[in-house]
Amino acid sequence: MPCDDQKYTPFPQxxxxxxRLLIHQIKDLDGEDERNNCIYQDFLSRCLxxxxxxxxxxxxxxxxxxxxxxxxxxxxxxxxLTDRPSMSVSGFYSQxxxxxxxxxxxxxxxxxxxxVIWSPDVLCWLLFNGAITQPVKxxxxxxxxxxxxxxxxxxxxxxxxxxxxxLRRVVWTEEYFGSSCRSVGKEIFSDT
Numbered sequence: 711m712p713c714d715d716q717k718y719t720p721f722p723q724x725x726x727x728x729x730r731l732l733i734h735q736i737k738d739l740d741g742e743d744e745r746n747n748c749i750y751q752d753f754l755s756r757c758l759x760x761x762x763x764x765x766x767x768x769x770x771x772x773x774x775x776x777x778x779x780x781x782x783x784x785x786x787x788x789x790x791l792t793d794r795p796s797m798s799v800s801g802f803y804s805q806x807x808x809x810x811x812x813x814x815x816x817x818x819x820x821x822x823x824x825x826v827i828w829s830p831d832v833l834c835w836l837l838f839n840g841a842i843t844q845p846v847k848x849x850x851x852x853x854x855x856x857x858x859x860x861x862x863x864x865x866x867x868x869x870x871x872x873x874x875x876x877l878r879r880v881v882w883t884e885e886y887f888g889s890s891c892r893s894v895g896k897e898i899f900s901d902t
Contacts, residue, residue: 711815711857713828713865721778726832729786730881733793737883774826777814781836784811788839793883799868801846804843808850811840830865835863835875835880842890858898870895 745810784807815836859870867873873895876880882888 711828711833712825713830713833714829717827717846718829718832719774719778719826720776721782721832725779725782726880728793729789733881733883735739754824763838777817778826778828779810781814782832784814785832785836785839788853789845789881789887792839792842793885793887805850808840808843808854811836812850812853830861831876832881834858834861834876838873838877838891838894841894842887853892858894862898869899873898 787807788804788811791807836855838857841851841858844851844854861867862873870892874888874891877891
């Protein structure tokens, strides 16, 4: 999957800014009392509903740009499922979303044969979101990990601290996302 810091396929810059703001708002709503818990659960449900609605809304951008936006929105959903495990009733939702993200990443080609060129930070974040939402050693998990191993080689990354720096530039939370990423990181760098 080609990636370049300078010449990546454009996407709406606010798509990540808005999502970072959303994560901060979720942290503020996450409370102990019952009233805050109801507000929190309702807010999370609306976040997922908005992401799902955005996925089904036709984009006015090029095929390549629409594909990038779709991948990022799928990444949003996977991130929320990782960061807020109470949202997922079963693993099915994360598995089907990770499968949709994989298909979207694999079909990153436009009508003219041009391919999506990813911002390395965003591609890294998407691949980690796909990996950490899957059962270890499942075929889908293995696909994401093998793409991450390939990514670290092409980017000449030597350790997880470099990956973490990239992930933090997109969206990062420590408790669930950080620990899950470190687990995958151990596997990535044990293969290199």
